[in-house]
Amino acid sequence: MVAADDGTWSTDFPTLFVVPDWITRHCRLQSVGGLDDTPLPFEMYDWQLRITANLYRVRPEAELGQLSTAFHFRRAQAVAPQKSGKGPWAASIVAAEGVGPVLFNGWARGGERYRCTDYRCGCGWVYEYEPGEPMGRPWNKPLIQITATSEDQTDNTYRPLQEMIRNGPLSELMRVGEQFIRLPNDGRIDVVTSSAQSRLGNPITFASQDETGIWTDGNGMTKVATTQRRGLAGMSGRSLEQTNAWDPTENSVAQKTAETKVKDVYRFHRLPPKDLDYGKKADRRKIHAAVYQGSTHIDLDAIEGEASELLEKEPAEAERFHGNRITAGMGAWLQQDRWDARRALEDVPDGTRIVLGFDGSEVDDWTGIRAETLEGFQFTPLYGPDRRRCIWDPVEWDGQVPRLEVDAAVDELFDRYDVIRMYADPPYWTSEVAQWQARHGEKRVTEWHTSRPVQMHAACEQLLTDVVKADTVFRHDGCETTSIHVRNARKAARPANRYVLRKAAIHQKIDLAVCSILAHEAASDAIAAGLARPRKSSKMLILR
Known part of the structure; x- marks a missing residue:
């Protein structure tokens, strides 16, 4: 699931509050659509100030x-809907990085x-x-792209x-050109695109990366991102x-940033309530109110x-652009927000049926186990002394799924719970499935081939x-x-209007989705x- 800001707004951490104050004093814009075209100080919206405060959050031991x-x-990373104000806000950050x-x-x-x-600005x-x-x-010498x-x-x-x-005191320090801006001490702000990458590879002090939801391997922008970093x-x-929300089938730079596990990347993504349907006008209004807040x-x-017109031909795009949701294009099996809306916090005691x-x-895709109670609660069980999840990514196990770990996990689950059925897709695991049948019974462990289109x-x-x-x-x-x-x-078409599942791309795994289907x-x-x-309690009759 994409990492998202939790919606709280706390300032109980040290940060360079001088930066947003400097921006309000130095950055001026004309209002859009107003009767007065006098440039006004740029004042951040609450969500913009929240991201800025976190971007300039200082470590206590600095x-x-x-x-x-x-x-x-x-x-x-800031993920916000179309026309919400990302561009002017990013411009103010670039201005601060230049001379602030x-x-x-x-x-x-x-x-x-x-x-x-003290820094060549005469505004006082x-x-x-x-x-x-x-x-x-x-x-001293800012170099920005x-x-x-x-x-x-x-x-x-x-x-x-x-x-x-041009509208304020920054004109004393920054000289505007069509493709670059000159800064003090031979610093500069350059514009870089996919078709003009000659400056890539140069040392830089700051990069503003716009609309990374469409930066992919296909258009060369993934390489641009890594080179800049x-x-x-x-x-x-x-x-x-x-960026706007992205299509998860494209494996964009934005998606990789959102899903990274490193702790030194701040991500803001205001998501609307998961139970609202973007296709319904009343729900759509609530979604827009939430994400444009x-x-x-x-x-x-x-x-x-705009959204209703786009919905007619590109519903997924409309939901991404204006609903701020990560929505796949055509062929998606199940939209992530509909799945996530069924999340619940429940305990499953040992002995539960x-x-x-x-x-x-074996070596590429993942191996996993999902469990489900007969009351409809599905979960990824834990096993072993470290309480690991029953998910095995070969990359984390020297390139090969640890079969002994999986075998131990299966035995532990049968011991801890009252497992009445296990459906197992047998390719690569035929021998292990046979052993589980021998240990736990053929009525409880069943080969279930996902390659059968009718059944799947x-x-x-x-x-x-x-x-x-x-x-x-x-x-x-x-x-x-x-x-x-x-x-x-994704749905892969089969005869008679049927389908099986496939990956959106070779690197995008679906194994735990398959486990969920089997469970x-x-x-x-x-x-x-x-x-x-x-189950009926057994009674012993004693005849005398």
């Missing part, structure tokens, strides 16, 4: 002289001030630090940046991504007009229906890996066979 390592986050106080300059003891006159602005507050200073797939895309940031410079690392620089320039009626679904691999189609449809129907009792544990694998699954099929069959009824 020391004077540190550059990127003084900050809690090495880079940040964005570097850690020690801890204030009381009475210290940031004076613009002064910021007084509170005791214990982190202080800021500009880069504004990057996108095309010049039209870079204009989202570059045009408001040009306006901010190497350049940033060499200068202890940092970066900011801003705080962007006061937005007219929700205008957004509805359950079924298991197993899908195995029916099983896929059964789980799909039970997830999306209004009165469903189906729920699950919110396993993040399973959620991603569900999202990756649910086993549960449905067990219930149909009457195994959900309470």
Whole structure:
């Protein structure tokens, strides 16, 4: 599941608050559609201020002289809907990175001030630090790149940046050109696109990466992103991504950032309530109100007009652009938000009657086990002394699935729970399945071949229906890996209007989705066979 901001807004951490104050003083824009065209100070919306505060969050142990390592986050990602204000906000950050106080300059003891006159700016602005507050200073020689797939895309940031410079005191420090901006001490801000990458590889102090949801291997922008990050690392620089939600079938740079497990990347992605249907006008209005919250320039009626027209031909695109949801294009088996909406927190005590679904691999795909109670709660069970999840990625096991671990996990699950059925897809695991049948009984362990289109189609449809129907009792544990694998699954057409599942791309796994289908099929069959009824207690009759 994509990492998302939890919606809280707390400032109980040290950050360079001098930066947003500096931006309001120095960056000015004309209002859009107003009667007065006088440039006004750029004041951040709440969500923009939240990201900015986290981008410049300082580690409590930071020391004077540190550059990127003084900050809690090495880079940040902002996922927000179309026209919500990402471009002007990113432009203000670039302006600050060019000539503003964005570097850690020690801890204030009381009475210290940031004076613009100390850094060649004649506006007269002064910021007084509170005791214990982190202080800021500009880069000596800032080298910045504004990057996108095309010049039209870079204009989202570059045009408001040009306006901010021309409309205020920044014009004393920054010289605007068509393709670059000159900064003090031979610093510069360059525009880089997929067709003009000659400056890539140069050391840089900051990168603004626009619309990374469409940066892919196919258009060469994945390489651009990694090259820029190497350049940033060499200068202890940092970066900011801003993007719409993405199509998860494309494995974009935005998706990789959202799914990374590293701790020094801040991600903001305001998601709407999962139980709302974007196809319904009333729900769509609620979704727009949630994801555009705080962007006061937005007219929700205008957004509805654009969204409803786009829905006619590109429903997934409309939901991504305006609903801020990660939605796959045509051929998706089950939309991730519909699956995630069934998340529930439940405990499954030892001894509970359950079924298991197993899908195995050898060296490429993943191996996993999903369990389901006969009351409709599905979960990824834990095993072993370390309570590991029953998910085995070969990469984490020296390139090969650990068969002894899997075997031990199966035995433990049969010991801990009352496992009445286990459906196992046997390819690569025929010998192990036979051993499980011998140990636990052929009535309980069954080979279930997912390669059979008639049976697989029916099983896929059964789980799909039970997830999306209004009165469903189906729920699950919110396993993040399973959620991603569900999202990756695509329909592969078969004769007689049937389908089986395939991957959206070779690297996008679906194995835990298959485990979920098998577990649910086993549960449905067990219930149909009457195994959900309470067992009768046995009585002993003594004849005298």
